[in-house]
Amino acid sequence: MLDGIVNLLKAIFCQLVVVLYIGPKYLLKEHVFDRHRAPTLPKTNDQKTVLITGGSKGVGLGAVKVFLKLNCDVIIGCRNVSHAQREVEKLSGGDDNVMKRVKIFPLDLSSLESVANFAQSVRELGVNIDVLVNNAGIMKASPRTETSHGFEAHFGCNYLGHVLLTDLLYRQLLEASDKSGVCSRIVNVSSSVHTLCALMDGLQDVHLKEFYCPELAYSNSKTALLMFSQSLEHKFRTAGTNIKVISLHPGVVYTDLALQDHPRIVREFTKLIFKSADEAGETLVHAALAPELEHENLAGLYLENSLLVDIGDYCKNEKNQTKLWNETKNLLKLDEICAFI
Numbered sequence: 001m002l003d004g005i006v007n008l009l010k011a012i013f014c015q016l017v018v019v020l021y022i023g024p025k026y027l028l029k030e031h032v033f034d035r036h037r038a039p040t041l042p043k044t045n046d047q048k049t050v051l052i053t054g055g056s057k058g059v060g061l062g063a064v065k066v067f068l069k070l071n072c073d074v075i076i077g078c079r080n081v082s083h084a085q086r087e088v089e090k091l092s093g094g095d096d097n098v099m100k101r102v103k104i105f106p107l108d109l110s111s112l113e114s115v116a117n118f119a120q121s122v123r124e125l126g127v128n129i130d131v132l133v134n135n136a137g138i139m140k141a142s143p144r145t146e147t148s149h150g151f152e153a154h155f156g157c158n159y160l161g162h163v164l165l166t167d168l169l170y171r172q173l174l175e176a177s178d179k180s181g182v183c184s185r186i187v188n189v190s191s192s193v194h195t196l197c198a199l200m201d202g203l204q205d206v207h208l209k210e211f212y213c214p215e216l217a218y219s220n221s222k223t224a225l226l227m228f229s230q231s232l233e234h235k236f237r238t239a240g241t242n243i244k245v246i247s248l249h250p251g252v253v254y255t256d257l258a259l260q261d262h263p264r265i266v267r268e269f270t271k272l273i274f275k276s277a278d279e280a281g282e283t284l285v286h287a288a289l290a291p292e293l294e295h296e297n298l299a300g301l302y303l304e305n306s307l308l309v310d311i312g313d314y315c316k317n318e319k320n321q322t323k324l325w326n327e328t329k330n331l332l333k334l335d336e337i338c339a340f341i
Helices: 002-033 058-069 081-092 096-100 112-124 153-168 170-180 194-200 214-239 264-273 277-289 318-332
Strands: 049-053 073-078 102-106 131-134 184-189 243-249 301-304 307-310
Touching: 002 194, 002 214, 049 058, 058 073, 058 081, 058 277, 073 081, 081 096, 081 102, 096 102, 102 112, 112 153, 131 153, 131 277, 153 170, 153 214, 153 318, 170 184, 170 243, 184 214, 184 277, 194 214, 214 243, 214 318, 243 277, 277 301
Parallel strands: 049 073, 049 131, 073 102, 131 184, 184 243, 243 301
Antiparallel strands: 301 307
């Protein structure tokens, strides 16, 4: 009885933090103090191959639009391949040359088998990967669910699936940097909601078996991705590996993901105040291609609205990072992540 009351109060607290603190703070920031700015990028990126998860809708599709305009070759991993094909056809305007620059493969990040199959399909293309954008994700308002491997659904899909994918495509990223002489990049789409995980120390129970609410589940997964970015970037920098790992908050964005469980009147109102998916997509492209990030030291930093900002003490804590790294290896049954070859 008492545990139930405590958990109810925790759930209410989590919701209030998101609705009354994090959401308003970033809406005010994005509309008043730090309005969206289109990134300044090279006009052409011929010969660059970008792989993006969740590139068939929302923020991912917004990024794909810009990547194609910049003449990148694009590989999309998504659940609904036919939907992605229709969207790419719209973007191409019937131009076969554009269609030829896009490859689409099925990918369900909640299934480790699907991740492995997708990575194999990509490797069989015989191309190197200049940029890996780990973008896809879920945000559920439903009760707690698990993946087929027993992971909490948000943690499994948004985080563990992307870590495994990064590990499986590590060689392709290395080979791209060796060929071009320029850093390959791993772009991990996190969120400002990592603040909630820090307040709740959410990663002490990554599967949220003791206490669950969807806001904390989503926050945990995005915090884990942010901390993983810091750990991997540090390992690459220390080893002299020519790959850069960048994480970012794309903004408070109007997408089906964020608003799928809300009434229509709420969805229509948020269109007026949230950043559009195309604007958010530009923040991904900036992280993926902006030349000024090439030599930045990203320790303790991530991108908000295309500007580097501090990630906070919880995410910078080396003990927290090491604990998550080791737990991730154990859950994925990996001896090491992105083992140096």
